[in-house]
Amino acid sequence: MSDQDLFYLLALMKVDGVGDIMAKKLLSNFGNAEAIFKAKSKEIAAIDGIGAVLLKNLKDKTVFEKAAKELEFIKSDNINVSCFQDENYPDKLKHCIDGPVLIFTSGNIDLRNKKIISIVGTRQITSYGTEFCRKLIEDLAPLDPVIISGFAYGVDIVAHQLAMENNLQTIGVLAHGLNQIYPRAHKKYMAKMEENGGFITEFWSSSSPDKEKFVRRNRIVAGMTEATIVIESADKGGSLITANLANDYNREVFAVPGRVTDRYSQGCNNLIKTQKANVLTSAADLIYVLNWDLENKPKTIQRQLFVELNPDEECIYNFLVKNGKELLDIIALQCNFPIFKISGILLNMELKGLIRPLPGKMFEAI
Incomplete structure (x- = not known):
């Protein structure tokens, strides 16, 4: 994508009232972002869902200043950018209606012809969860899957670490821009992750890790993978949101069962009980359901x-x-x-x- 195309796409995404779904609708009608800004009001108004307020917002020139500033950051920090129309955009994410129009990446990410799974769960991972995760990733390692998670405390960072220990590509999906890292305690893992994998985000350098951004982040974790695995979860939590999103996207969901008395098995047990997840007792369960043993x-x-x-x-x-x-x-x-x-x-x-x-x-x- 040229700098000019990216500039107008960035500007479009800064227009108040233009989200991912509306942006895709506009791009489908006009071909590219520059054409949207240059189109006549009556042409834009003819599109279903476009009202007077959005028409007015599309005339806001301040979005170009914001786009220019972000483009400068992208160029100076060698950030990779993919549009949902690009070949290198995660294939499965393309099929999510609310998938981000733009994603920003760092590191050495290669998703071509790869098996991709996400591993999520509580930030209060137990020894049971840690050992299960270790065994799972070790057993899957010969199949060379990409391990996706949210780079948070608990299950997320354990999954990333174990992927690196087994020389697997691992990608952290962030709830903020690539000019920072959260939590800061995980900064020590960044360099090694970027050697074989890296980071993905839809958020700009001006974005801080606010609570609502983590929920938006979860749809990327669920959307770009073949399956979402919940290792441990209480009866409420972000990992259950990710599991529900994966179900909405018609992706497989797996949950590790635990004792009914264990707090951090309640969420997993409920997913299984309500038939929102497959039971996961070993790597063999995952391989069987996903037909990985038959594909290649x-x-x-x-x-x-x-x-x-x-x-x-x-x-x-x-x-x-x-x-x-x-x-x-x-x-x-x-x-x-x-x-x-x-x-x-x-x-x-x-x-x-x-x-x-x-x-x-x-x-x-x-």
């Missing part, structure tokens, strides 16, 4: 010759060869493994081409 593999998978098996894998493989296809629970029982452990083993065996998953959480040896 040939229909016929041959087992590698002379593949090395550890004792656990050998036990399971021999059991499946002897007994044929079997339920995950039966495999765990007969091979004497707890469910939380066997899910990870089965995933690794699948990636090695030793077994394949079947509908109904069944597996068979190849």
